[in-house]
Amino acid sequence: MKxxxxxxxxxxxALGLSTSTVSRALRDSYEISQETKQLVLDCAEKxxxxxxxxxxxxxxxxxxxxxxxxxxxxxxxxxxxxNGIESISYSKGYNVIxxxxxxxxxxxxxxLRYLSSRSVDGLLISVSTETNDISHLKAxxxxxxxxxxxDRITEEIKTHSVIVDNFKGAYEATEHLVKNGYRRIAAIANxxxxxxxxxxxxxxxxxxxxxxxxxxxxxxxxxxxxxxVFSEIEDxxxxxxxxxxxxxxxxxxxxxxxxxxxxxxxxxGLRVPDDIAVVGFSNTDIAELLNPSLTVxxxxxxxxxxxxxxxxxxxxxxxxPIKQFEKRVLTPQLMIGDSxxxxxxx
Amino acid sequence: MKxxxxxxxxxxxALGLSTSTVSRALRDSYEISQETKQLVLDCAEKxxxxxxxxxxxxxxxxxxxxxxxxxxxxxxxxxxxxNGIESISYSKGYNVIxxxxxxxxxxxxxxLRYLSSRSVDGLLISVSTETNDISHLKAxxxxxxxxxxxDRITEEIKTHSVIVDNFKGAYEATEHLVKNGYRRIAAIANxxxxxxxxxxxxxxxxxxxxxxxxxxxxxxxxxxxxxxVFSEIEDxxxxxxxxxxxxxxxxxxxxxxxxxxxxxxxxxGLRVPDDIAVVGFSNTDIAELLNPSLTVxxxxxxxxxxxxxxxxxxxxxxxxPIKQFEKRVLTPQLMIGDSxxxxxxx
DNA sequence: CTGAAAGCGCTAACAC
DNA sequence: GTGTTAGCGCTTTCAG
Numbered sequence: 001m002k003x004x005x006x007x008x009x010x011x012x013x014a015l016g017l018s019t020s021t022v023s024r025a026l027r028d029s030y031e032i033s034q035e036t037k038q039l040v041l042d043c044a045e046k047x048x049x050x051x052x053x054x055x056x057x058x059x060x061x062x063x064x065x066x067x068x069x070x071x072x073x074x075x076x077x078x079x080x081x082x083n084g085i086e087s088i089s090y091s092k093g094y095n096v097i098x099x100x101x102x103x104x105x106x107x108x109x110x111x112l113r114y115l116s117s118r119s120v121d122g123l124l125i126s127v128s129t130e131t132n133d134i135s136h137l138k139a140x141x142x143x144x145x146x147x148x149x150x151d152r153i154t155e156e157i158k159t160h161s162v163i164v165d166n167f168k169g170a171y172e173a174t175e176h177l178v179k180n181g182y183r184r185i186a187a188i189a190n191x192x193x194x195x196x197x198x199x200x201x202x203x204x205x206x207x208x209x210x211x212x213x214x215x216x217x218x219x220x221x222x223x224x225x226x227x228x229v230f231s232e233i234e235d236x237x238x239x240x241x242x243x244x245x246x247x248x249x250x251x252x253x254x255x256x257x258x259x260x261x262x263x264x265x266x267x268x269g270l271r272v273p274d275d276i277a278v279v280g281f282s283n284t285d286i287a288e289l290l291n292p293s294l295t296v297x298x299x300x301x302x303x304x305x306x307x308x309x310x311x312x313x314x315x316x317x318x319x320x321p322i323k324q325f326e327k328r329v330l331t332p333q334l335m336i337g338d339s340x341x342x343x344x345x346x
Numbered sequence: 347m348k349x350x351x352x353x354x355x356x357x358x359x360a361l362g363l364s365t366s367t368v369s370r371a372l373r374d375s376y377e378i379s380q381e382t383k384q385l386v387l388d389c390a391e392k393x394x395x396x397x398x399x400x401x402x403x404x405x406x407x408x409x410x411x412x413x414x415x416x417x418x419x420x421x422x423x424x425x426x427x428x429n430g431i432e433s434i435s436y437s438k439g440y441n442v443i444x445x446x447x448x449x450x451x452x453x454x455x456x457x458l459r460y461l462s463s464r465s466v467d468g469l470l471i472s473v474s475t476e477t478n479d480i481s482h483l484k485a486x487x488x489x490x491x492x493x494x495x496x497d498r499i500t501e502e503i504k505t506h507s508v509i510v511d512n513f514k515g516a517y518e519a520t521e522h523l524v525k526n527g528y529r530r531i532a533a534i535a536n537x538x539x540x541x542x543x544x545x546x547x548x549x550x551x552x553x554x555x556x557x558x559x560x561x562x563x564x565x566x567x568x569x570x571x572x573x574x575v576f577s578e579i580e581d582x583x584x585x586x587x588x589x590x591x592x593x594x595x596x597x598x599x600x601x602x603x604x605x606x607x608x609x610x611x612x613x614x615g616l617r618v619p620d621d622i623a624v625v626g627f628s629n630t631d632i633a634e635l636l637n638p639s640l641t642v643x644x645x646x647x648x649x650x651x652x653x654x655x656x657x658x659x660x661x662x663x664x665x666x667p668i669k670q671f672e673k674r675v676l677t678p679q680l681m682i683g684d685s686x687x688x689x690x691x692x
Numbered sequence: 693c694t695g696a697a698a699g700c701g702c703t704a705a706c707a708c
Numbered sequence: 709g710t711g712t713t714a715g716c717g718c719t720t721t722c723a724g
Contacts, residue, residue: 005465007701018711023703033709050463054409055701057400058716065443073432074425083420086446095460097411098444100432114441117396119351262635284632289608291637353717364695369719379693401717404700 006047014043026051057119065095066312067115069125071103072228077255077283077301078126081150084305085124092313094121103225105130112136122146122312127154129191129226146315150308152194153327160311162304162328166196169297169332170203170251173279176295176334177249178211181343182277186219186247188236188257190226197222200253200281219247227256230263237264248343249273252280258296259284278339281332293337300330352393361389372397403465411441412658413461415471417449418574423601423629423647424472427496430651431470438659440467449571451476458482468492468658473500475537475572492661496654498540499673506657508650508674512542515643515678516549516597519625522641522680523595524557527689528623532565532593534582534603536572543568546599546627565593573602576609583610594689595619598626604642605630624685627678639683646676 008026012019017036025032025040026049043049057063066089070078082098089096097120099111108128115123123145127134134154141147141157149161177185187204190197205215221236223229240247252258258280265272272278272292279295287294307328315322354372358365363382371378371386372395389395403409412435416424428444435442443466445457454474459482461469469491473480480500487493487503495507523531533550536543551561567582569575586593598604604626611618618624618638625641633640653674661668 005701009701019701020703020712021710023701024710027703031709036709050459052404052465052701053463054400054403054465055716056703058398058404058700058718059702059704061716063400072429073419074422074429076420079420079425082444083418083446086419086444090445095443095445095464097441098428098432099436099441100429113396117399118441119398119400259632259635262632266635286605286608286630286632286636289605289612289636290632291635291639293637351717354719355717365718366696366720367694369717370694373719377693382693398717401700402719404702404716405718405720407700 005052006049007052008049010047011040011043011049014047015039061119062121063119064093065097065118065120066122066124066309066316067112067118067120068096068098069101069108069111069115069123069127070098071101071126071128071226073098073100075255076285077151077299080283080301081126081305081308084302084307085309086305087302088306088309088313094313101128101131103129103228105133109136112140116140116145120145122148122316124148124150124308124312126151127194129194129224132193146312148308148312148315150304152196154195158325160308160315160326160328162308162311162330163195164299164304164330164332166199166332167203167206169281169299169334170200170253171207172203172334173281173295173297174204174207174251175211176336177251177277177279177340178207178213180277180340182249182340183213184219184245184247185213185249185251186221186240187251187253188221188223188233188240188261189253190222190257191224192222197253204251218243223257226254227260230260233257233260234264237261237268241268247276249277249279249340252278252282254280255282255284258282258294262290262294272339273341274344277341277343287335287337290337290339292339292341295337295340296335298333298335300332303330351398352395353398354395356393357386357389357395360393361385407465408467409465410439411443411464411466412655412662413458413464413466413469414442414444415447415454415457415461415469415473416444417447417472417474417572419444419446421601422631423497423645426629426647427472427651427654430648430653431655432651433648434652434655434659440659447474447477449475449574451479455482458486462486462491466491468494468662470494470496470654470658472497473540474498475540475570478539492658494654494658494661496650498542500541504671506654506661506672506674508654508657508676509541510645510650510676510678512545512678513549513552515627515645515680516546516599517553518549518680519627519641519643520550520553520597521557522682523597523623523625523686524553524559526623526686528595528686529559530565530591530593531559531595531597532567532586533597533599534567534569534579534586534607535599536568536603537570538568543599550597564589569603572600573606576606579603579606580610583607583614587614593622595623595625595686598624598628600626601628601630604628604640608636608640618685619687620690623687623689633681633683636683636685638685638687641683641686642681644679644681646678649676 101108223232569578
């Protein structure tokens with residue numbers, strides 16, 4: 001089952017030239033005569049010559065490929081990001097090697113070892129929920145691997161990053177609930193390790209405070225695996241609904257938490273928004289079709305992927321070491337549905 | 347911005363050995379003494395030696411990577427498949443290079459050229475909607491590249507393939523509509539080139555016939571780009587609703603068509619299922635949350651990805667050419683929601 | 693048991 | 709203008 005490719009050598013032999021002449025002719029070098037070039041080109045065409053990028057990689061110590069690590073591909077937010085990543089890298093002639101951490105630190109470490117051993121020229125990563133020690137990333141970074149963080153970032157490594165304005169997204173979502181008459185607004189959030197969690201919760205709390213509501217930690221529940229483990233969400237809901245002062249609205253900080261919450265509420269026979277209002281971060285493209293239609297904080301995922309890739313390629317292709325790093329902050333969008341409709345007076 | 351890796355040479359120099367000895371020691375060759383092996387292993391550990399797979403690929407003419415071509419990553423069905431692909435390839439030490447065709451033939455050809463030039467050891471592909479000439483795939487296959495088709499397959503190349511029982515899925519969906527009292531059942535389907543279209547429409551028609559309804563081509567509308575272009579769906583709906591005998595139900599053959607249809611109906615103010623019932627192929631994980639909850643034909647996408655990868659690795663790793671090919675057919679599942687609830691008498 | 697050398701496909705000094 | 713040669717990191721004969 002092998003697959004014998006035509007090499008430069010074959011062309012050289014066929015034409016009675018040396019390999020270097022052929023090589024130069026193919027790269028349109030000024031040292032080669034027009035006739036020879038034409039000869040070589042025609043022959044390459046005829047034999048269906050395809051350059052071997054592996055040989056090139058070995059020589060140039062670059063692979064024209066970039067590694068991507070996300071927790072999960074089968075997730076609207078991340079698959080849209082990957083789409084954005086792919087759009088840029090494709091147009092620049094890079095290819096994309098994708099790995100999933102499945103929210104496991106161990107798996108992330110293995111993925112990274114693998115990618116770096118495959119000589120990716122750079123790395124785009126959104127860290128796993130279990131990752132609070134980033135020495136594995138630091139080591140790669142110090143050895144000179146260009147890295148750009150997106151979504152779940154860390155400040156511990158000085159490099160570019162791309163996120164949305166998480167504070168703002170959460171603030172607006174929470175304020176929207178307050179404006180619509182909700183007062184006891186709970187939050188179901190991701191792991192406390194993650195920047196997205198702290199930033200979003202900060203926005204949530206600030207919106208409450210600004211509107212004269214004192215945030216309470218009993219109203220904040222964390223799901224360590226961000227809803228990948230469904231029972232986490234059920235637990236969170238159970239604990240919220242055994243409080244003496246039951247919440248009248250819930251804010252969720254990620255896609256899986258949002259849909260997981262809706263499923264849990266539905267199974268418990270709770271009506272949204274009459275029994276409880278819901279607003280959450282989500283990149284589903286069918287929020288409007290839900291019952292009720294869902295108010296979401298939507299992130300420009302495709303653009304995040306594009307921006308991260310642009311920054312990474314900039315790092316990769318820069319001649320001299322870059323010292324100035326950029327944290328690009330995109331704007332999320334609050335899209336209002338019926339799940340947060342104005343509270344009815346009882 | 348380069349990234350100097352430790353090589354076998356470094357170890358050899360550090361230990362005053364030859365590179366071949368180091369190489370053999372690392373591969374635990376029987377020819378090397380225990381002491382030397384230990385020495386080398388320790389040194390490799392200390393220097394954090396990572397073998398360079400690019401060098402290996404060049405030598406062995408294999409890359410331990412497989413190429414995947416799908417139309418779109420940001421699609422539940424395909425992202426779930428990719429998850430399955432990744433699970434198997436990861437466990438077998440292969441990595442996955444993903445490209446998207448975006449339903450373009452031209453782009454598919456370019457992707458393929460790229461993947462093959464990167465010496466992928468094998469290819470998993472679901473062809474684009476524009477692909478009716480498959481000579482580009484044939485050429486690769488004849489040159490010895492192992493290929494496995496999934497979902498959108500072709501019979502023109504003799505190799506393994508993995509699909510669901512499309513006929514059965516469509517048959518059951520349609521029969522379910524009939525059983526619930528619908529008689530004028532339309533279909534919105536993908537491009538006629540695709541096997542999934544013909545198989546699913548065959549199931550649809552057969553279910554009608556079996557139940558004493560004569561299928562009519564005026565009730566069948568094709569969306570060439572499968573809903574990637576939204577206006578296609580709007581057109582299809584428009585044409586269906588200007589018929590004298592308007593349909594009372596619609597069957598859709600893919601994920602994007604299904605959600606696109608729902609959006610169109612919602613925008614036109616049509617109620618499901620009262621004005622029109624809907625059943626469609628879809629792998630969304632929130633069908634139950636839709637308004638109304640959606641009856642779907644769900645494909646075991648993760649398993650499709652796994653099966654396709656297993657078959658591909660079998661081809662890649664087989665010592666002798668394989669002549670017997672398998673078409674693995676998985677079973678889709680009809681999940682009943684309210685969008686196809688029994689028809690009310692008027 | 694270990695080392696020297698060739699070669700995978702390609703490029704780039706360095707000749708001539 | 710074109711050829712020769714060395715070398716990217718690794719494995720693998722072939723010698724010793």
